[in-house]
Amino acid sequence: MTSLRLALVTRRFWPLVGGAEMVMANLAEELTQQGHQVQIVTAQWHPDWPKQITHRGIPVIRLPNPSVRGWGTVRYMMALGRWLRSHEQDLDAVYVSMLKHSAVVATSRFLNSNVPVVLRAEGAGETGDCAFHESANFGQRIRRSCQQADGFVAPSQQIFDEMAAAQFDRDKIRFIPNGVKVGPLKTDVQRQEARKALATANPILTLAESAPLVVFTGRLHPGKGLTKLVRAWPRVLQRFPMARLWLIGEGPQEGELSSMIGAMGLQSRILLPGAFDTVEDVLAAADAFVLPSLHEGMSIALLEAMVANLPCVVSDIPGNRILIDPEETGLIFPVDEIDRLADQLIRILENQDLSRQLGTAARKRVIEHFSLKRNAEDHVALFHSLMETKRLR
Template identity: 30%
Template sequence: MAVPSLHRRAARKAARAVVRALEARDRQRARSAPPPDGHEIRILLLHANGMGGTIRTVFNLAGQLARTHDVEIVSVVREREEPFFQVPPGVRVRYLDDRLPRRKGLLSRFPSRLVPKGEAAYHWFTLRTDLKLVRYIRSRRGGVLIGTRPGLNLIAARFAPPEIITVAQEHGNLSSHQPAVRRQIIRRYGRHDAVVTLTQADLRAYERSFEKARVDRPAVLAQVPNATPRLNGGLSPLTAKTVVTVGRLTWGKGYDLLIRAWAHVAARYPDWTLRIYGGGPRQEKLQASIDKRGLCERVFLEGPAEDVGAVLADASMFVLSSRHEGMPMAILEAMSKGVPVVSYDCPTGPKEMISHGHDGLLVKPEKIHAMADAICTLIEDEDLRRRMGANALKTAARHDLDVVGALWEDLLSGLVARRRALPPGAPLAYRPDGASEDDLQRHGHMKMPPETSTR
């Protein structure tokens, strides 16, 4: 028993020595670093060639920023030959751990030592990805680095050199992470220049958590929503007896709840169908649920949608049955086609996107009968469906890509200006001691306290 203990102590001692060496190196780099510059933007993404809302959102943002910046998406892994979504013009994609050759190497056999086990994507990370990520981050000599999930943000917080402006973007919400992950987030995110949430509700959750923990917090906490993507096809005529939903077939998306609700809808309106677009690990279980309830001719698992715009243009209603979300882009996609939305009022996002009774209907989370009744309400009342569809178009316009892109430009230019105002090697975050709400300066969606502490 003593030998493993000695090994662990030796490993911890070696790790502390490495950290001290990096800190000493960073102090030297900080003294000789050039003025901060936001022209180069690098966005860390888990797997750029996959499918899902986060990837679509990142591609949209990258394309918008590429109009005025040098933008590269840095994909941690590559397990698919080509991207599922079209890479925007002016955007490059770099892969750190290319797994297509199927020769992963010795280091790929060991789990990550830098990503907490409770992170939802922990199984994607290995010791090889740890080293590839750290090597890439340490190689940067300027610009902005944006992380898009906790594992990536935590590594960037620990290893980003002082020349780099780092932004931790939250695509889910704080409460959806495991407790151990949340503890690391609150402990380490103060090293970032900014933390960006999708919703005001999540922004307040971060503020409360930093305040309660009495730890360093980022100098900037900001809320920037998702943008409405520009899709193919025209508006929906709202005449098809079709309800659609789009998303990964995972537990969090709540399609098991939706199928149960549809059993009640089908009993009242057997000529309407539900089409679920997406792939994922729960496909067999969902199909079994459909078969069990005799819904084979009423509910269809369609697989991934190659053209989301065309799918939505052929629908008369969109349903979101998620147990939790960040800010679901699928709602904005549906609204941009003039399609009204029925959604569970899950944390977070739907309540800030849907005005109940105006452009959609909100339903108490995970309530089967309430979801069925809301769907039937829009099936029964075509005039209401059309009014909500028209209002949904106006809601989507408020999240236009140009509008959201301007928020990001404003945020990034503010971070660069703030960094340039600091002396070399000055701290980035601020400590809560002595700071009050009166000390906070508001700038758009941002909260920017003037005091600072160490990265």
């Protein structure tokens, strides 16, 4: 296939790091490596941020986004519309993260254009885009505008079903599961080196070589079930007093979690180190990964942990069940059962044979079905198909 000129639009982007942002960053990098011309268009969340940067070799354009509630969104939408109009002749397709304000602008701007607009839905359940349309100001209007796009990407079956139930054209929805880069298998030596590197970069991350380390990576958001994880940790400590839990990320629940950890006297046992641009060293240093979410589409964080050969303990929700077969590629626990969460973490930490078995099977599943290379190729095929459809109109 010929090289494409693509704009990936995401209102949040680095250094604001979450699952949706990592999806766009990883996809942009892989598309570039496959020979396509990619630029990322995002918002300038702070006035002192430069308007243009390069991230992983990808040009990033930041558009005005004042902090004043309401006006900031309007100002960003106006700037995005102008940017798209002025670059229409330089683009073959536009790919937008989330069925929200960016999607409204792109869809309306290119409604009668030869440039296809593809919208990617994010999240499922109460935190998903379809739920946003039900609760947000002008949500129904936003949904109607989004429904006019040329194509849609649903990264999980649950998101596909929610979009279809919300009257999005089923024939336009393409199920493209998330993908992650497949790196080399880590060794025990690399685990030790990763721990040393993290401790050098940030002394609070220093821990004994023998200390069990469990990590969570993602947004610190109520939908991630992190307060349950914090409440479960003392039970893990009863069995493994040296165990440490790192909650890697940023988000609206950071203050609440910090206060909770302090009130429970767990400051040295549970750390909130902030967000990382890449979590490779964190995953290499870890002994297990935990994802206690209440809702998920298809978690990039979970995929990254699986391909890193880590045994994973996850909540029993549809988005996680797509990736985790209980007792085969990971362990699950009922969402509201804190004791069961603790028990599964203890099983992982005390049974090395089970840990290795689960990690190996998890990595194999990702390599076979959820590689970033395959994900990018599926996107390119969709873009070409929609370009051809528009050309023939």
